[in-house]
Amino acid sequence: MPKRIRVGQRYLLPPGEWLPGKDRYQIQSFLGQGAFGAAYKATDEKGQVCFVKEFFPAVRPSQVPELQRVYATERDVVRRIGNYELIPRFWDAFQYEGYSYLVTDFVPGPDMETVLKSGQKPDLEVLTRWCVCLCHELAFLHTRNVVHHDLKPGNIRLNEDNDPVIVDFGAAHWYRAPGETTDQLYGSDSYLAPEYQERAVEDAEAGKKMDVFAMGRILVELMVGKRMAQDEIDRKQDQLYGEILHSGTVDVSFLRAVFRSIAYDPQKRYESGIQLEEDITPAAPPVGRARPRVLDFGLVEDASPHERSIQCYNVGGGTLRADIAADGDWLEIGTTGAITGKSAMFERNRQTVRVIAYPERVPPGAHVAGRIVFTFPADILEIPVYLRRQAQVAEVYVNPSSLRVHVAPGSSGTGRLTFTNQGGAPTTVHLHRPPDFVMSVSPESFVLAPGGKQEVGVSIDATSVGESEANVELRWTVEGNPRPNIPINAAVRRGGSLLTAFADRFRKK
Amino acid sequence: MEAPLDLEVTLARPAAAVGTEPDESVFARVRLKAKPEAAVRPRLEICFVLDASASMHRFVLDPAQRAYWQQRAEQRGEVTRQIADGRTGMVWTGETLREMQRHVSTPMISTLRGVWRTLEALQPSDGVSVLAFADQPGVIYQDFGVEAKQARLHEAKNALARLGSGVDQSGLGRGTRLAGALQQALERMSQEELVPTLRRLILVSDGIIEDREECRPLLDLAVNRGIVISVIGVGDEFDEEFLMMAADLARGNYYYAATAPEVEQSVTEELSVISSVVGRQGHLRLLPENGAILHDVFPISPQLSEFQALWVEQGAWRFRIGDLSASQPPEFLVELAAPAHGAGELRLCSVQVEGQSASDSDYFGASGSIRLFYSDETMLLQARDDEVLDTCRRVEIYRAERRAAEAESKGDVETATKALKAATRMLRNLGADSLADDMDAAAAEAETGTRNLGRTKRVKAGTRRLGGKPQD
Numbered sequence: 001m002p003k004r005i006r007v008g009q010r011y012l013l014p015p016g017e018w019l020p021g022k023d024r025y026q027i028q029s030f031l032g033q034g035a036f037g038a039a040y041k042a043t044d045e046k047g048q049v050c051f052v053k054e055f056f057p058a059v060r061p062s063q064v065p066e067l068q069r070v071y072a073t074e075r076d077v078v079r080r081i082g083n084y085e086l087i088p089r090f091w092d093a094f095q096y097e098g099y100s101y102l103v104t105d106f107v108p109g110p111d112m113e114t115v116l117k118s119g120q121k122p123d124l125e126v127l128t129r130w131c132v133c134l135c136h137e138l139a140f141l142h143t144r145n146v147v148h149h150d151l152k153p154g155n156i157r158l159n160e161d162n163d164p165v166i167v168d169f170g171a172a173h174w175y176r177a178p179g180e181t182t183d184q185l186y187g188s189d190s191y192l193a194p195e196y197q198e199r200a201v202e203d204a205e206a207g208k209k210m211d212v213f214a215m216g217r218i219l220v221e222l223m224v225g226k227r228m229a230q231d232e233i234d235r236k237q238d239q240l241y242g243e244i245l246h247s248g249t250v251d252v253s254f255l256r257a258v259f260r261s262i263a264y265d266p267q268k269r270y271e272s273g274i275q276l277e278e279d280i281t282p283a284a285p286p287v288g289r290a291r292p293r294v295l296d297f298g299l300v301e302d303a304s305p306h307e308r309s310i311q312c313y314n315v316g317g318g319t320l321r322a323d324i325a326a327d328g329d330w331l332e333i334g335t336t337g338a339i340t341g342k343s344a345m346f347e348r349n350r351q352t353v354r355v356i357a358y359p360e361r362v363p364p365g366a367h368v369a370g371r372i373v374f375t376f377p378a379d380i381l382e383i384p385v386y387l388r389r390q391a392q393v394a395e396v397y398v399n400p401s402s403l404r405v406h407v408a409p410g411s412s413g414t415g416r417l418t419f420t421n422q423g424g425a426p427t428t429v430h431l432h433r434p435p436d437f438v439m440s441v442s443p444e445s446f447v448l449a450p451g452g453k454q455e456v457g458v459s460i461d462a463t464s465v466g467e468s469e470a471n472v473e474l475r476w477t478v479e480g481n482p483r484p485n486i487p488i489n490a491a492v493r494r495g496g497s498l499l500t501a502f503a504d505r506f507r508k509k
Numbered sequence: 510m511e512a513p514l515d516l517e518v519t520l521a522r523p524a525a526a527v528g529t530e531p532d533e534s535v536f537a538r539v540r541l542k543a544k545p546e547a548a549v550r551p552r553l554e555i556c557f558v559l560d561a562s563a564s565m566h567r568f569v570l571d572p573a574q575r576a577y578w579q580q581r582a583e584q585r586g587e588v589t590r591q592i593a594d595g596r597t598g599m600v601w602t603g604e605t606l607r608e609m610q611r612h613v614s615t616p617m618i619s620t621l622r623g624v625w626r627t628l629e630a631l632q633p634s635d636g637v638s639v640l641a642f643a644d645q646p647g648v649i650y651q652d653f654g655v656e657a658k659q660a661r662l663h664e665a666k667n668a669l670a671r672l673g674s675g676v677d678q679s680g681l682g683r684g685t686r687l688a689g690a691l692q693q694a695l696e697r698m699s700q701e702e703l704v705p706t707l708r709r710l711i712l713v714s715d716g717i718i719e720d721r722e723e724c725r726p727l728l729d730l731a732v733n734r735g736i737v738i739s740v741i742g743v744g745d746e747f748d749e750e751f752l753m754m755a756a757d758l759a760r761g762n763y764y765y766a767a768t769a770p771e772v773e774q775s776v777t778e779e780l781s782v783i784s785s786v787v788g789r790q791g792h793l794r795l796l797p798e799n800g801a802i803l804h805d806v807f808p809i810s811p812q813l814s815e816f817q818a819l820w821v822e823q824g825a826w827r828f829r830i831g832d833l834s835a836s837q838p839p840e841f842l843v844e845l846a847a848p849a850h851g852a853g854e855l856r857l858c859s860v861q862v863e864g865q866s867a868s869d870s871d872y873f874g875a876s877g878s879i880r881l882f883y884s885d886e887t888m889l890l891q892a893r894d895d896e897v898l899d900t901c902r903r904v905e906i907y908r909a910e911r912r913a914a915e916a917e918s919k920g921d922v923e924t925a926t927k928a929l930k931a932a933t934r935m936l937r938n939l940g941a942d943s944l945a946d947d948m949d950a951a952a953a954e955a956e957t958g959t960r961n962l963g964r965t966k967r968v969k970a971g972t973r974r975l976g977g978k979p980q981d
Contacts, residue, residue, distance in 0.1 A: 001820045001827075008915055009805075009908075011819050020821065061800045061848035062530050097821050098802075 002097075012038050013054070021096025025052060025103060036070070036170075041106055050091055051106040057098035070170070071100040073184075077172045078104060081144050085291055085313050086137045086165055107165045112153035112218070113227070121225035128250070130164050131219050131258070132284040133315045137166045138215050138273030145175040147207030151214035152188045153221065161289055163315050175204035182207075190230040191217050194264050208272040215273065216261030223250065223258070233262070254283035284317030286349075288376030290383055295355060295372070297387040303360040310372060310383060314349040321347040321377060328370020330361040331385060357387050364424070365391030394427030396420070396448060396478045402487040403474075405460050409492050412461045417486065419456060421448035431456060432475040438464040439488075441474070460490045468492065512875035513547030513787040514833065516540075516862055521897040524882040524889040530849040534804060537879040538897045539793070539841045539860055541833060548785040548835040549868045551705040553635040555783075556694045557624050559649075560714035560743075561641035561672055563683040565617040567598050568609055569744055569769050578613075581605055616743040619769035620713050621673050623776025628665050630780055633658055634704075638697045639665070641672055642690035644682025651697060685716035688723035695727060698736055705869055707783060707832055708736045709761070713772065714752065715743035721751050728758055732818070735790040737761045737831045741775045745962040749969055750914065757808075758817040760831025765970035767963065781836055782811075788833035788873065791864035793841060796825035800848035801857035809900055810840040813907045813976030833864060840976070842897075842904050843879065850883045857881050899939075903975040906935045910948075910972045917955060926956045932972075944971040 002020035004011035012030055019025040024044055031039040031051075040052040055071045058064045075093045082090025082104065092103035115122075122130065134156065141148060148155075149171040156164045171186035181201040187193075193213035199206065221228055223244050233240070241259055244250060257279035263269040270276045290312045297306050314320035324344045326333045334340035334354040344353070355372060362368050367388045374381040399418045407413035419429055430445040440459045448454055464470065469491035476483050521536040559565075570578065579599070582588035587603040601609055614622075624639060631637060638651035650668035655661040698708050710731065718724065731738060739761035740752040749765070756763040762782070764775035797803045803826055808814045820827040830839055845857055858879040865872055882889065909932035916924035929952035936945035944967075951968050954960055 001822045003818055003820050005818045006815060009912075014818075058802060059804070060530060060846045061802060097824055 007033065007038075010038070010056070013040060019052065019101065020099070022092070022094055022101070024092075025050065027052070036067075042103070044091075049106045051088065051104050053102040053104070055100040055102070068100075071095075071102075073174075074170050074172070075100075075102055077146055077169045077174050078102060080174050081141060081146055081169075084137075084140050085289065085311060086133060086163065086315065087140065088165065088167055107157040107159050107167055109157040112156040112158070112164060112222075115158070116153055116221055116225070116227045119226065124250070126162070127222060128254075128284045129287055129316055130222060131254070132281055132317050133163050134166070134215060134218065135273060135277040135280045136315070137164075138211060139277035140273075141166070141172075142208050142211070142272040142274050145204055146172055147175070147202075147204065148172050148211050148214075149186045149207065150188055150191075151211055151218060152191045153218060153227065154188075156218070160293070161315070163289070173207065175207070180204065187214070190228070190233075192230070193266070195266055205271065206266070209266045209269050212261045212270045212273060212276055215276065216258055216269075219258045220262065223255075237262070251283040254280060281317035286314050286318045286320040286377055287316035288320050288322055288374060288379070288381060289313055289315050290353075290372075290374055290381055293383060295383055295385040297357050297385070299388045299390055300357070300359045300362075301390045306357045306359065306387075308355050308357075310353045310355060312346070312351045312353060312374065319347055320349050320351075321345070322351070323375040324353060325373045325375075326355070326370065327373060328368065328385065330358045330368060330387065331370045331372070332356045332358070333372060355385065357385070359387065359389050362387060362389040364389050392424035392450075394421050394425045394448065394450070394478065395423035396427060396429060396483070397422060398476070398483075398486060401484075403458060403489070405458060405488060405490045406493045407460055407462045407465050407490055410462055412459055413490065413493075414460075415458045415488070417456045417458060419446075419448060419454045421450055421452050424450050426450060426452075427479055429454070430477045430480075432477070434472045434474070437470065437472045439472070439490075458488065460488075462492055465490045465492050512862075512873045513544050513866065514838070514862070514875055515542045515544070516860060516875040516877040517542055518860060518877045518879055519894050519897050520879065520881065521901055522893050524884050524886075524892055525847060525850075526890060527852045527883045527885050528849055531847050531881075535801075535845045535847045535857060535879070535881055536897060536901045537843045537845070537858075538809070538894075538900055539843060539877070541839050541862060541875075543787040543833065543835040543838045545835055547787045547867070549787075550632075550784045551707050551786060551789070551867050553631065553783060554698055554706055554708045555627065555631070555635065555637050556698055556710045557620075557627075557637075557639045558687070558690050558694050558710060558712045559617070559620055559624075559639065559641045559672065560685060560687075560716060561617070561643045561647075561681050562685045562716050563643075564598070564746070565620070565715050565743070566615050568601070568613050568615055570613065571768075574613065578605065578609060581608075614769040616713075616715050616766075616769050616772055617672060619766075619772040620741075620743075620776070621669050623773040624669065625665075626773070626777055627780055628662060629658075630784075631658070631661070633661070636699075637661070637665075638694070639669065640690045640694055640697075641681055642685070642687055644684040644686055646686075646690035646693050647681050648693060648697075685714065685718055686720045687712075687714070687718050688720045688727060691724055691727040691731070695730060695734070695736070698734070705789065705865070705867060707786060707789060707867075708734070709779075709783060709832075710736055710738045710759075711741065711776065711779060712738060712752070712755065713741045713743060715747050717746070717748045718751050721748070724751075724755075728755055732759050732829065739779050740764070741766055741772055742966065743769070743772055745966060747966075749966050750918075753814070753969070753973075754817060757814045760829055762811060762837075763814070763970070763973060765966050767966070782834045783832075785835040786832055786867040787835050788864035789867055791830040791833045791839075791862060793828045793830050794825050794861040794863065795827075795843060796823075796859045796861075797845065798856050798858060799850075802846040803858065804844040804846060806844070807842045807904050807907070808839065809842050809904070809976040811837040811976075812973040813903060814973060815907075815911065830862075830864075832867075840900075842900055845879065847881050850881075852883055852885070854880050854882050900976070902935055902939060906932045906939075906975060907972050909935070910969065913955070914969070922955055922958070926952050929955060939975075941975070944968070944975075947971065 005014045013027045015027050017027045025042040028041045037055045042050050042052045058067045078090045081087050088104040094101050155168045157167050159165050173182050181203045183201045191214035193210040261270055261276050290310050295308055326342050332340040333344050335344045335346050340356050370385045372383045397420050403415045405413045405415040426449045428447050431441045433441055442457050446454050472488050473485035474488055475485050517540040519538045525531040582605040587605040589600045591600045634654045636653040639649040641647050641649050650665045738755055738759035740756045741764040742749050742752045743766045753763050766772040766775050816828050856878050861876045863874045909928045913925040913928035933945050933948040947964055947968050951964055
């Protein structure tokens with residue numbers, strides 16, 4: 001039963017609680033809350049970290065449809081754009097007990113607002129990469145006909161690679177059809193395009209231009225290295241342009257592109273992030289990234305090849321080129337078709353690299369580590385790869401599990417036991433006769449191959465049984481490890497037939 | 510089995526206009542009226558967890574007393590200054606100390622008096638333990654039931670002397686680390702009961718708990734085991750937010766003892782609650798119906814407080830309400846949003862109280878519902894229950910005080926001041942002038958960044974007491 005604890009005026013999910021309605025995500029920590037929802041850091045059943053946005057239930061019954069719409073809009077937007085590495089990827093969406101949930105990648109941060117307020121200005125290489133990254137992301141959104149509507153430093157967070165990632169699509173709109181308009185306009189002061197005030201509705205074209213304006217403002221702030229009020233940028237636009245230009249730190253075409261994006265006249269501004277990206281990216285060198293950062297095949301039970309993939313992408317400008325090498329006898333890689341080998345290369349801005357593990361080349365029970373090495377123009381990236389091959393063990397069964405041996409009077413009786421090995425490794429079986437009981441067991445020890453069978457004969461002499469019957473236990477071991485004893489019941493068969501009775505009488509005489 | 514209490518639901522405004530969604534929240538008071546004949550005194554397992562830090566052994570004097578004793582001691586050269594728990598205090602020695610011990614109490618002495626009264630009042634079959642904590646925890650006394658009361662008193666007297674003799678004699682150090690003692694307390698309290706048993710933990714502290722993060726999971730564990738925790742904050746420098754949270758979480762009472770003798774009073778009051786129990790480990794279950802939305806539920810009586818946790822099951826909110834005492838029958842204020850509806854009555858929420866009998870292991874349940882009448886008749890629309898409306902105002906004051914405390918903890922002075930001023934105005938309208946004066950002064954202090962610790966504690970404790978009114 002889901003528990004909630006009081007945080008301020010609300011009841012929220014405590015750390016350790018499984019996400020109600022799903023039981024796949026466990027809350028790790030509470031990140032914050034706003035008027036409409038709360039944010040949590042969580043992990044899935046594999047321990048992968050994710051971000052959970054919880055939408056609060058409506059405050060009034062009449063608000064239910066509107067809140068449903070808001071949730072559905074964000075869910076659809078995140079689904080639409082949720083397969084790109086520089087945007088939080090979509091994991092899951094569901095509703096339970098009036099609450100709605102959206103699960104995406106967790107971007108650890110800090111956010112760009114915090115970075116700007118810290119006063120620490122990144123070096124030129126990082127700054128250029130950040131600007132280019134953001135333009136890639138905006139271009140991606142706009143190619144998907146998604147307008148963010150609330151671009152600001154607070155909605156940009158740095159990921160594990162220190163790359164900026166646009167987050168919070170609560171105000172975003174996905175233009176599904178040509179000519180579609182929306183009256184759901186949002187934005188934050190300092191990043192609002194001047195035409196925002198004059199508009200009651202917006203189409204995709206206008207929306208994209210307003211996103212471009214906001215992005216331009218963010219890029220100016222990044223280059224200046226501090227948060228600036230709208231009127232400050234307005235007043236000092238020419239001065240800023242001059243200052244940045246004369247500092248000689250950025251390319252003129254780059255700077256021109258940034259200032260074109262904040263043109264007051266929408267006609268003079270870029271039409272979308274796609275155009276902005278085209279003008280910005282040539283100024284920057286390519287920078288390669290690969291995900292996931294660790295590849296773990298886990299425990300592999302069979303010997304057949306296993307495949308995973310690594311996604312490579314360019315967070316810089318130009319075209320990314322990479323030479324790839326697989327380090328590990330049991331690893332191969334490939335970029336196109338079915339061809340795999342120990343090395344490969346590509347020259348694209350987004351490339352899926354297939355990684356094939358061959359467990360047959362790994363001894364049973366071994367835990368091996370390899371790596372995939374990406375040599376990019378500016379740096380080398382290594383992705384560790386792990387695999388554990390299941391140790392092969394013997395599984396020996398005996399049939400029947402207990403034996404009844406009929407012994408003819410004055411003679412002997414025999415029984416048969418069948419030992420089978422249903423495991424994956426050969427093994428040795430030993431049978432140990434009881435010390436104070438005369439019986440023969442043949443064979444007394446044998447090797448059982450995987451899938452092998454061995455019949456064992458048990459012979460008991462009537463003299464051992466006495467007048468009626470005897471109960472003994474046959475001890476047996478597999479590789480020296482004792483297994484449950486096999487009960488053996490030996491009984492002298494009397495009066496089974498007229499012939500036997502005569503034979504008995506004759507013998508006594 | 511027959512429920513040992515009746516459930517009474519009263520709406521602040523029983524009617525709403527037809528066809529439109531009510532603008533304002535619907536407030537309903539849920540009152541649990543205990544049947545006196547059902548009240549019993551079950552077996553008790555009580556555990557005292559006492560702060561034994563240096564400050565608990567300090568004399569708490571009012572200004573006049575301080576001046577008197579200081580003058581006397583200085584004449585004899587029997588006073589020095591020393592820092593204890595980060596605070597500068599007087600160290601009295603010699604004849605002055607002996608005289609003071611005869612005339613003035615320390616929080617520890619008063620607490621031990623309260624513990625002693627409890628021991629005297631316990632039945633032989635009851636179990637009791639006294640734990641103390643400073644830098645480390647220690648078990649001072651424990652039994653799981655005795656043959657004869659006198660034997661317990663004899664043994665306990667010797668054991669408690671260790672705490673009464675001063676901070677150095679306790680051997681536990683001088684700090685305020687609670688988690689170890691809580692852990693030991695939980696280990697000492699039974700998890701399975703052979704006879705119906707009340708499990709109560711009384712925590713007494715006068716300092717800032719140094720390991721509150723480590724305490725939270727232990728408090729949760731206590732709640733899961735049905736242990737009710739009451740807390741007594743002593744003096745002006747204890748961690749009132751932590752203690753209130755602990756009491757609210759474990760559905761116990763929160764007492765503020767400004768002076769040493771009040772500690773003893775608080776223990777005595779707590780004992781009286783335990784002696785007339787009608788139900789154990791109660792739950793309040795609320796299921797909104799017909800499109801209504803549940804906003805919040807506030808315990809009103811015995812103290813205005815807030816639930817620290819709830820459990821959600823199939824759309825219903827379930828709260829733990831602890832043991833149900835005939836001397837402190839609980840009341841709750843439920844806030845809902847109602848949907849638009851046609852003329853007639855609409856059931857907004859079902860209310861259920863469940864628990865275990867005080868005298869045996871049977872479970873009981875009492876149920877009721879919150880129903881709103883939709884009408885266009887002016888007379889009906891103007892109908893109101895003044896007592897419930899008054900309760901709503903008191904809850905509003907409490908919420909304002911909580912908002913102020915939350916804002917203050919975040920350093921948001923403006924919001925804190927605003928909330929306290931709003932609470933002051935509401936208190937004046939209620940005629941609670943003494944608390945209003947304190948609240949007003951607290952608002953002024955928040956604005957200027959100064960803080961009178963004693964006043965802060967008075968304001969918080971006073972606000973909680975706004976809900977505790979005797980029932981009809």
